Amino acid sequence: MKLPAAIALLLLSTWACLADEYRFDRKADWDGWTFPRGAVVQNEDGSIGLGRINRSIDAVTAARDFRHVIKSSKDPVPGGIRVVGSGAESADNIIDGRKDTWWQPPQDHVIEDWFIEVDLGRMVLATKIRLTFPDTLDARPFRSFSLYTNDGLRASAARDVFQYSRAGRASEPNEERVVEYDLQTIWPGGATGEHLVTGDTLDHAMVQYVRFVAEGQNPGAALAEIEVVGIGDNAALGSLERGGGVRGGTDLNNLSTLIDGDKNTSWSLSGPNDWVLEGHWFEIDLGATYWIDRAFMHVSRSRSFFGSFEIATSDGTQAAGVTTDRVRGNFDFQQLTRVDNIASPLRRVFDFRFPLRKTRYIFYHRLNFTRIAGAQGGTHNPFYTLTEFMLFGDGYVAGAQMESNFIDLGGTKSIRTLSWDAELPPETFVEIRSQTGDTFLFEEKYYNKNGVEISQAQWNKLPKSQKQDIVEIQRRGPDWSGWSQAYDVPGEVFLSPTPRRFVQLQVRLGNDNPAVAPLLRSISLHFDDALVSGGVTSRILPRQTGFDSLQTFSFVLKPVFRSGDHGFDRVLIRTPAPAATTQVKVAGDTVAPLAVAMAGDTLRIDLAERVQSDSVEVVFDARIQANATAFEAWVSLSGSGVMQGARPAEQHAATVFVPSVALAGALIRSVDVTSQVTPNGDGVNDVASIRFALAKVESAVPEVTIHDLSGRTMRVVAAGADGYGWDGRDDAGRLLPPGVYLCRIAVAADVGERSVRRIINLMY
Structure with a gap:
């Protein structure tokens, strides 16, 4: 539900200074939100940004961030140093990203123990491996060594035994500080397809383990860094943790x-x-x-x-x-x-x-x-x-969504506005939606010790050691509103039904350019005590009317007041067409309102006295052209800036149906076109009036055109303040010759284009 612009402007212009605020702007404030892990980044300063994936990465840097299953452990293990034969105390130095630290096996240890293995934590597509050696008085490059790789596949299904392939070897005594070995995969195949690399040689290889083995001892031999250059971050990893x-x-x-x-x-x-x-x-x-x-x-x-x-x-x-x-x-x-x-x-x-x-x-x-x-x-x-x-x-990341937990406002509150602060470079966006409610449903889940869901009866039969604790899941009750449309600007009038006690927010961040990303700094909810803490319900009668016929409606607002409620003195009803109020009643008695006016598409009634214990009935005349027209309403207290929405007393209680539209009939109805136009400036029939109504058509723009009898289009008529009219001229503003012309009214609908024609006689 979106408030009419005229009401929103009224509310903002009279915004009370004293109001409560629920704010998210510190890192801890976002802890209750659900994030797609890695796709949304929670920064230390409290801001929220988007993650990214990169090309040409060093897969060693993030090795410890990945866990995988091995046979020798019941729990997944992280990547890092898998095994080292000698010099274990300095082994981590080869994966710390620094060139001024190194692994150096003791000189008095046997050459068979001069080896070290790196576990990348996951299989990567690697294009090369780079070895960096120190060159100081006490640390020198290894002169003789071999480098091996394995793609993670075990040689034995039951044990962590791996078969390695040599990726490189020092062919002569090495003196270089940096040594690189390119990797490739040779796999012939006759497959063809769009975007498929069809050559026999690929410029990468599958790698999870890297093994460095010294083949000779030299004084001060040390290795500063092993870098595994991958083609990029694998976006598929972590999909389950992100909710995919x-x-x-x-x-x-x-x-x-x-x-x-x-x-x-x-x-x-x-x-x-x-x-x-x-x-x-x-x-x-x-x-x-x-x-x-x-x-x-x-x-x-x-x-x-x-x-x-x-x-x-x-x-x-x-x-x-x-x-x-x-x-x-x-x-x-x-x-x-x-x-x-x-x-x-x-x-x-x-x-x-x-x-x-x-x-x-x-x-x-x-x-x-x-x-x-x-x-x-x-x-x-x-x-x-x-x-x-x-x-x-x-x-x-091109797009990611996060949701808050259920925000408890501490009682039924009238939420006025939602604000946020964000940095939005061109081609980026932040979309925020809200939903509100008052009740919850609770569901209990039962699991055995292995995490398999079972029935309550099965759970009751298991001994305590064979089952997990009961998991209680909180779900939204039937009174929750569903997600609103996205908010347009910070400080906009709250779009979900209010007053309510609980709120949930949804934020979507994204971009249309991978080089830029938005940054969300804060979100704020501004709210007051509700005018009517028990809520306001609405009902309209009659619930059925004819198409485009003038009908008298009775719209009743029934508030449920509690001690301390402020009450209201203004009623606002959104109508599908201008409405004329004929009567206002409070507690069944007719009263004289202070003012009645149409503000855009909204009928506003200002009452002489504040209502704090009774129902309000508004009787008005209006025409309806669309089937299932819902009448939305709000109550407000003048000068406070607080506005509270009304809920239908039951489903469709505030909806009017037009059966003739729902069943059948023409799309263009009630056509009335002046049959004769005499544009001679005397004020009589100078302009032909063209009036009609559209049925069963939403958001369609009709096209009104004037044609001569040969079918040529002489004028495209634009809608004015009073609808459509033709002054006898063509598109260039020239007065057309006297004669008979056709007025065509057309509208595009789901079932195709529909049109009607009427004759206009041009005389002067």
């Missing part, structure tokens, strides 16, 4: 492994039938919208027949209309690629590079074989296993 996830149609327990950064886990599909029936699809929700320009997919196993597939992306925009898609989310998806992978040799490593696009959802599905029949013949029964789906880009 993966849906799919088969192998449901392993869907999340597609985005876990672990090459030991995988998602499999098999079966020759229709891809929808077989469930050969998945949809990734990143939990926030990112600027993405690269995707990578790895298939670890496949039969001789792989098949083809499609990938599409969406920024989260809802699809227009009703979708017939049975499995894909109801979002506006754009195809990214259609890959043909039936030619031998089959490709199992897919690298896609494309222009930056806003991406939150990614939809993958196998193509049906009938679309590729004849390529190989025989019965096709594919089986393949996807180990990882990775996404890369550059820039600030």
